[in-house]
Amino acid sequence: MRKVLMGNHAAAVGVKLARTDVVSAYPITPQTQIIEMLNDLGESGQFTGRFIKVESEHSAMAACLGSATVGARSFTATSSQGLAYMHEMLHWVSGARLPIVMVDVNRAMGAPWILWTDQTDSLSQRDTGWMQFYCSSNQEILDSVLMAYRVAEQVLIPAMVVYDGFTLSHTYEPVDVPDQKLVDEFLPKLENAYALRPDTAEAFSALPSPKEYYRLKARLDHDMTRALGVFEEAGKRFEEIFGRRYRLIEPYRCEDADTILVVSGAPASTAQAAVDDLRKQGCRAGLLKMRAFRPFPAEALRDFVRPGTRLAVVDRNYSQGHHGIFCEEIKSALFPLKSRPEVYGFIAGLGGGDITPELLKEIWKEADEGRADASTANWMEDAR
Amino acid sequence: MPRLAFDPEKTAPILISGRSMAENKTGIWRSIRPQIDKEKCTHCMVCWKYCPEACVDIASGIPEINMGYCKGCAICADVCPADCVEMVEEVAR
Numbered sequence: 123m124r125k126v127l128m129g130n131h132a133a134a135v136g137v138k139l140a141r142t143d144v145v146s147a148y149p150i151t152p153q154t155q156i157i158e159m160l161n162d163l164g165e166s167g168q169f170t171g172r173f174i175k176v177e178s179e180h181s182a183m184a185a186c187l188g189s190a191t192v193g194a195r196s197f198t199a200t201s202s203q204g205l206a207y208m209h210e211m212l213h214w215v216s217g218a219r220l221p222i223v224m225v226d227v228n229r230a231m232g233a234p235w236i237l238w239t240d241q242t243d244s245l246s247q248r249d250t251g252w253m254q255f256y257c258s259s260n261q262e263i264l265d266s267v268l269m270a271y272r273v274a275e276q277v278l279i280p281a282m283v284v285y286d287g288f289t290l291s292h293t294y295e296p297v298d299v300p301d302q303k304l305v306d307e308f309l310p311k312l313e314n315a316y317a318l319r320p321d322t323a324e325a326f327s328a329l330p331s332p333k334e335y336y337r338l339k340a341r342l343d344h345d346m347t348r349a350l351g352v353f354e355e356a357g358k359r360f361e362e363i364f365g366r367r368y369r370l371i372e373p374y375r376c377e378d379a380d381t382i383l384v385v386s387g388a389p390a391s392t393a394q395a396a397v398d399d400l401r402k403q404g405c406r407a408g409l410l411k412m413r414a415f416r417p418f419p420a421e422a423l424r425d426f427v428r429p430g431t432r433l434a435v436v437d438r439n440y441s442q443g444h445h446g447i448f449c450e451e452i453k454s455a456l457f458p459l460k461s462r463p464e465v466y467g468f469i470a471g472l473g474g475g476d477i478t479p480e481l482l483k484e485i486w487k488e489a490d491e492g493r494a495d496a497s498t499a500n501w502m503e504d505a506r
Numbered sequence: 507m508p509r510l511a512f513d514p515e516k517t518a519p520i521l522i523s524g525r526s527m528a529e530n531k532t533g534i535w536r537s538i539r540p541q542i543d544k545e546k547c548t549h550c551m552v553c554w555k556y557c558p559e560a561c562v563d564i565a566s567g568i569p570e571i572n573m574g575y576c577k578g579c580a581i582c583a584d585v586c587p588a589d590c591v592e593m594v595e596e597v598a599r
Contacts, residue, residue: 218520219519219520278519316518316519316520316522323524323525323526323528324522324523324524324526325522325523325525325526325527325530326520326521326522326523327520327521328521328523328527328530330521334521336510337510337512337517338517338519338520338521340510340512340514340517341514341517341518341519342519344514344515345514345519
């Protein structure tokens with residue numbers, strides 16, 4: 123059924139459709155509406171999961187850790203400082219191999235105190251062992267919650283569904299809300315063979331030897347890499363059932379493109395319009411949408427690029443003293459190639475500044491005409 | 507080559523010990539211990555409710571603290587309405 127939903131409500135509907143058992147969260151803008159809606163749905167009997175009230179994000183993730191340990195499908199949502207406060211628990215949850223799904227609604231990090239969007243909050247959690255999937259429409263948000271549970275539960279790795287604060291979280295779009303029966307077909311009940319059984323005395327994740335620890339981390343890495351294939355399979359199954367296909371990276375009009383915008387999140391939707399405009403002007407422009415950040419689709423990227431093409435990577439995030447974070451990851455993935463495409467990194471829209479079609483077209487032209495500096499981050503701003 | 511030789515699919519993803527965490531006597535971390543004045547205790551059970559280690563036994567009416575697990579956090583001393591819990595230095599072992 124098609125409904126007009128804001129991004130946060132699309133996420134909440136996804137969590138309900140996933141028949142999530144336990145939700146624990148602490149309010150923070152711009153995420154709070156997800157949890158408010160889940161509680162409303164709970165009050166009216168449409169959502170039967172248990173809600174655990176907590177006093178902080180650290181405790182929210184700790185509560186999910188507990189519920190997931192006994193095999194309950196668990197969910198939380200947060201943003202910015204709240205995600206940073208969870209940091210310690212994020213490592214613990216991935217190390218304990220608990221398939222928790224979390225929504226992070228991107229919000230820039232303070233100081234100074236700020237509510238608007240950028241991706242530095244989620245990307246700062248790069249090394250916590252969580253999968254990260256980026257959405258560029260409200261439909262993708264709902265669908266990604268379902269996809270995230272399926273992939274997470276198959277590889278026993280937690281997953282973050284990430285989208286732009288306000289630009290998606292508070293903006294209404296038409297969303298196809300799938301039928302519960304179809305969702306149940308796509309996402310069967312969670313059966314975790316490693317769940318704690320109350321009738322058995324067992325200790326989880328107690329002190330290992332260095333050899334054991336080393337192998338557990340190698341096993342996690344093995345499964346993180348396996349998740350790339352599991353994600354593609356889940357995408358195929360999703361298409362069979364719901365008619366929409368999701369991939370790790372999604373090219374748009376790239377067939378004969380000389381220069382390709384590489385964008386994640388909501389600006390990837392805007393970039394489609396920018397590419398259409400550039401094509402009308404006779405420019406050979408394309409777009410590559412990055413959906414997965416962890417596991418990083420390095421092989422898919424290497425298969426996709428051709429020598430002689432230029433990539434204009436647009437980062438609404440920044441690693442101080444270095445580069446935009448997607449840009450550095452992309453450069454690292456392409457390094458093993460004998461002949462590599464040129465990669466230009468652009469910083470735009472930190473702290474919620476608009477990334478307009480005009481700005482994206484200018485970025486494309488700077489890269490296409492070789493006016494940008496490939497050795498450093500190019501800071502861009504919409505003139506208005 | 508000192509390459510890691512192991513079959514990831516045959517390695518469990520998590521570490522599960524068949525031994526109970528109850529064997530882990532964390533009370534040895536303690537540097538101060540609670541001492542209860544049994545005359546002043548009103549059996550209100552507040553210490554039992556607040557103990558984060560759940561190591562206060564109130565089966566006999568007067569709280570008995572299991573020193574195998576008590577870490578000496580002093581929450582019981584802080585919350586006791588009758589002020590009957592005193593924290594005393596552990597003698598060096």
